[in-house]
Structure formats: structure tokens, C-alpha cells
Amino acid sequence: MKQIWITKAGAPEVLEIREADDPVPGPDEVAIDVHAAGVNFADVLARMGMYPDAPPIPCVVGYEVAGTIAESGPETDDGSSSRDHPLPAGTRVLALTRFGGYASRVCVPVNQVFAIPDDMRFAEAASLPVNYFTAALAVERFGNLVPGERILIHNAGGGVGIAAIQLSRAIGAKIYGSASAWKHDQLKLLGVDRLVDYRTEDWVEAITASTGGEGVHVIIDPIGGRNLSLDLKVLAPLGRLIAFGLSEPVRNGRRSLLRTLRSVMAMPRPGFLTLLNRNWSIAGLNLGHLWSEIDRLRDVGDAILAGWTRGDLRPVIAAEIPFEEAGEAHRMLEERRNLGKVILTT
Ligand SMILES: NC(=O)c1ccc[n+]([C@@H]2O[C@H](COP(=O)([O-])OP(=O)(O)OC[C@H]3O[C@@H](n4cnc5c(N)ncnc54)[C@H](OP(=O)(O)O)[C@@H]3O)[C@@H](O)[C@H]2O)c1
Incomplete structure (x- = not known):
């Protein structure tokens, strides 16, 4: 898989694409083949070394992705949420990722994943979580x-x-x-x-x-x-x-x-x-700071998807930019050139 790394604190040029082995999903996790990843102002701050919540640099940031389920990890016996939300391979999904979303494949706990409707593009889906x-x-x-x-x-x-x-x-x-x-x-x-x-x-x-x-x-x-x-x-x-x-x-x-x-x-x-x-x-x-509350927040995700189905909620996408040009995605935000969401595409 490919990932976009913040190699050191600095200007957008410090973003670099690197190859890595595909991650393997752990218990109650799924692996997602990412088609679109959302860019957030927090990522820009992290790149500057000014975002205390981000992992230490060098790191891969990214809070949200959309793509298809590649495989599922083993289910645990203790009331596993994967049984509540069966997501077979090929299911189109969006997911909240606690960093690491700037990657062509991610593994995330299944309770952070939502199936998306057929008429929702991946770029639109990756615009929803954050x-x-x-x-x-x-x-x-x-x-x-x-x-x-x-x-x-x-x-x-x-x-x-x-x-x-x-x-x-x-x-x-x-x-x-x-x-x-x-x-x-x-x-x-x-x-x-x-x-x-x-x-x-x-x-x-x-x-x-x-x-x-x-x-x-x-x-x-x-x-x-x-x-x-x-x-x-x-x-x-x-x-x-x-x-x-x-x-x-x-x-x-x-x-x-x-x-x-x-x-x-x-x-x-x-x-x-x-x-x-x-x-x-x-x-x-x-x-x-709400990761521990994700089960309580699933109703928020469900309501957002219902808003999409009603036609009330439609993300406005400012730009869809290939992974290779991630620096330009960050520059758009810093220079106030975006009206709506900036998306990275794999
Ligand atoms: N607490 C949370 O959970 C949470 C979650 C998501 C986002 N946020 C925060 O909410 C804000 C908006 O996020 P977003 O994703 O909607 O923003 P975004 O799409 O990244 O918007 C970027 C826009 O922010 C405005 N802006 C305001 N101050 C700026 C500055 N000092 N430098 C550059 N641009 C600035 C600019 O628009 P104008 O010039 O038109 O104002 C710019 O085009 C960010 O500050 C983000 O950190 C917080």
C-alpha cells in the first residue's frame, strides 16, 4: 500500500509518499481499500508540528476515509459489534480513522465504519465523517x-x-x-x-x-x-x-x-x-477526544446518512487531488482557496 508521510515539521513539501506492507486487520477490525481520504485543517496543523493530538513526526495523519471492505479480522466473543454490523468484502463504506487515513489501505475497528448508499461517491463519503x-x-x-x-x-x-x-x-x-x-x-x-x-x-x-x-x-x-x-x-x-x-x-x-x-x-x-x-x-x-464514545456516536452517523437519503445533506467538494499531490491539498486550505472539502484520491 502507499501512505503519505509527514517526514518532518514544515511546509507542504515535507509530505512524501512511501510504500509499506498491507496492514492485517486485528480482532473486530476491517481492512478497507481506500479510494478517497478527507483532508482537515488539523492535518495542516499536524504537518506544521502544531497539533498536540497528532502522533509524533514522522507520522501518517488522516481522520477519515471511504472505500471498499477488503477483509475482516476475527470476531471476538464478547458481544462483538462486527456481528451487529456485518460488512462483507466489497461493501462500500466510510470510516473514521484515528490517524493513518492518508493511506491506500487502512485497518479500523468495525464500530468506526458505516456502509454507504450506492448513489454516494467515495469522495462524498470521505467528506462526511469529520x-x-x-x-x-x-x-x-x-x-x-x-x-x-x-x-x-x-x-x-x-x-x-x-x-x-x-x-x-x-x-x-x-x-x-x-x-x-x-x-x-x-x-x-x-x-x-x-x-x-x-x-x-x-x-x-x-x-x-x-x-x-x-x-x-x-x-x-x-x-x-x-x-x-x-x-x-x-x-x-x-x-x-x-x-x-x-x-x-x-x-x-x-x-x-x-x-x-x-x-x-x-x-x-x-x-x-x-x-x-x-x-x-x-x-x-x-x-x-471522543474516540472512547464512538458507540454512543453511531446514532450521529446514522442520522447523517439519513440526511443524505432525504437529500438534505450533500457535501460540497472543493477539490479531488491525487495522493501524489498531497502538498497542493494542504496549500489550498492554508491559502484559504477551498470552498468546501478537499479530498485526496488514491
Ligand atoms: N473541534 C473539532 O472537533 C473540530 C472538528 C473539525 C474541524 N475543526 C476546526 O474547524 C475549523 C474548520 O474546519 P474545516 O474542516 O471546516 O475547515 P476547512 O475546510 O479546512 O477550511 C479552511 C478555511 O478555514 C478558514 N480559516 C479560518 N482561519 C484560518 C486561518 N488562520 N488560516 C487559514 N484558513 C483559515 C478559511 O476560510 P475563510 O477565509 O473563508 O474563513 C479557509 O478556507 C478548523 O479550524 C478545524 O481545526 C474542529
Whole structure:
């Protein structure tokens, strides 16, 4: 099989394709022949050596794949999930992978694998796990968004942002989004009612004005740092703020320790009295720290696949890039050139 390695911390050029022996599935695991692997901002940070959750460099990252089942490992006797989810060889699937997804074959526990419908392309399937699980947990579970409410989706043109737009639209909410200006026209077509460019305009003023001073009920924010303080200025009573990232300190594909520290220091620290008096709820979300809960999260995956079948959820794919050009895939994210998901193809 081939794998894309981060050979050392640095620019996209440090990504290198290497050959390796095919992995053998262990108990309750399946081997998947990968056709498409999702690229995430976390992978870019890992490549820079700035992602504490990633394995030590040199390493193979990648949180999600789609492909076909090649073989299954032995089933264990203790109520094995493989009996609950039989996946014969040839089944088309998507899977969450805890790293190692940038590979033409992966082995993963069967409870991280979902069969996909025939009309779903592999590139579409590989776009679902990270972006749609994160968006569903943020918008539905923590955000508890209901029809008629207003939601502000930061980074609306990213993979998570577009997933959140589609979920919010299906709920019947009014959608506000922040993104680079060149993405606004397409995001309007996807259903965003009002867009702001958080880097060039006073978006707090714009959101305040366009909500008649009332603010929004749910905010999902992967930017972090000072942006979270601004969020609180537009959070309505009974509002829910969900923080799920820290992209603020990354500039032109670089993240310095000093900027990161500044960004962390700039995060607001509202006390319980403030929350109580403002009727606010604040949540943090990190999908990468939920591996132990995967059995509890299978319903999220099932709901996402049901959303696909209904036609509510359709990943927007910015680019499908061959493994051999993985550096370009990372560059697209760093240079803010993607609208939607970037996929690597084997
Ligand atoms: N906590 C979790 O479980 C979790 C899960 C998934 C993703 N995330 C986080 O959510 C964010 C969005 O992920 P995604 O996969 O949707 O994003 P993506 O598709 O990789 O989006 C990249 C986009 O992020 C925006 N961006 C914001 N700050 C940036 C910066 N400093 N440098 C470069 N681009 C920046 C840019 O769009 P604009 O210029 O239009 O803003 C860029 O086009 C990331 O920060 C990621 O780490 C967290």
C-alpha cells in the first residue's frame, strides 16, 4: 500500500509518499481499500508540528476515509459489534480513522465504519465523517437549534461550515455566516441569509444591525481567541456558543507559539454568574477526544446518512487531488482557496 508521510515539521513539501506492507486487520477490525481520504485543517496543523493530538513526526495523519471492505479480522466473543454490523468484502463504506487515513489501505475497528448508499461517491463519503459529525454535534446536540432561531456559523465556507449550513437549513433556522468575501455568493446559494467577512468588516456591528439589535441564538466558532469575545457581543438571551477550534493564530500557513499564547489569553472567561444572569450556555467540542464514545456516536452517523437519503445533506467538494499531490491539498486550505472539502484520491 502507499501512505503519505509527514517526514518532518514544515511546509507542504515535507509530505512524501512511501510504500509499506498491507496492514492485517486485528480482532473486530476491517481492512478497507481506500479510494478517497478527507483532508482537515488539523492535518495542516499536524504537518506544521502544531497539533498536540497528532502522533509524533514522522507520522501518517488522516481522520477519515471511504472505500471498499477488503477483509475482516476475527470476531471476538464478547458481544462483538462486527456481528451487529456485518460488512462483507466489497461493501462500500466510510470510516473514521484515528490517524493513518492518508493511506491506500487502512485497518479500523468495525464500530468506526458505516456502509454507504450506492448513489454516494467515495469522495462524498470521505467528506462526511469529520465535517458532518462535528457540525451535527455543534448545531444539534450542543446548539439544540430549533426552527425560526438565528444561527451564526463562522468559517461558513469550510467543510464544517457547509455541513452546519445544510443542517440548519433542514431545521428551518435563519442562517448568518462569516467567510472570506469571495465565498459569499456561493454560500448564499447554499442558504445563508446574511454573510459577513470577519477579516475586513466590523461583523459585530453588521450582525447586530441585521438582527435588529437582538443578536443570534446559536454561534459555532472554530476561530477561537478574541473572536469568542466578539461572539458574546451578539449572543441573545438563551443563546448557545459552541467553541470548537483555534485557527486564529494561523497566518499564511504559519502558527507561532507567541501568537497561539496571545490567542489563548484573549479567550473570554465568563463566570457562572455571568452565564446565569445572561441566560447563556457555552460549550466546547473536540471530536478528536471522543474516540472512547464512538458507540454512543453511531446514532450521529446514522442520522447523517439519513440526511443524505432525504437529500438534505450533500457535501460540497472543493477539490479531488491525487495522493501524489498531497502538498497542493494542504496549500489550498492554508491559502484559504477551498470552498468546501478537499479530498485526496488514491
Ligand atoms: N473541534 C473539532 O472537533 C473540530 C472538528 C473539525 C474541524 N475543526 C476546526 O474547524 C475549523 C474548520 O474546519 P474545516 O474542516 O471546516 O475547515 P476547512 O475546510 O479546512 O477550511 C479552511 C478555511 O478555514 C478558514 N480559516 C479560518 N482561519 C484560518 C486561518 N488562520 N488560516 C487559514 N484558513 C483559515 C478559511 O476560510 P475563510 O477565509 O473563508 O474563513 C479557509 O478556507 C478548523 O479550524 C478545524 O481545526 C474542529
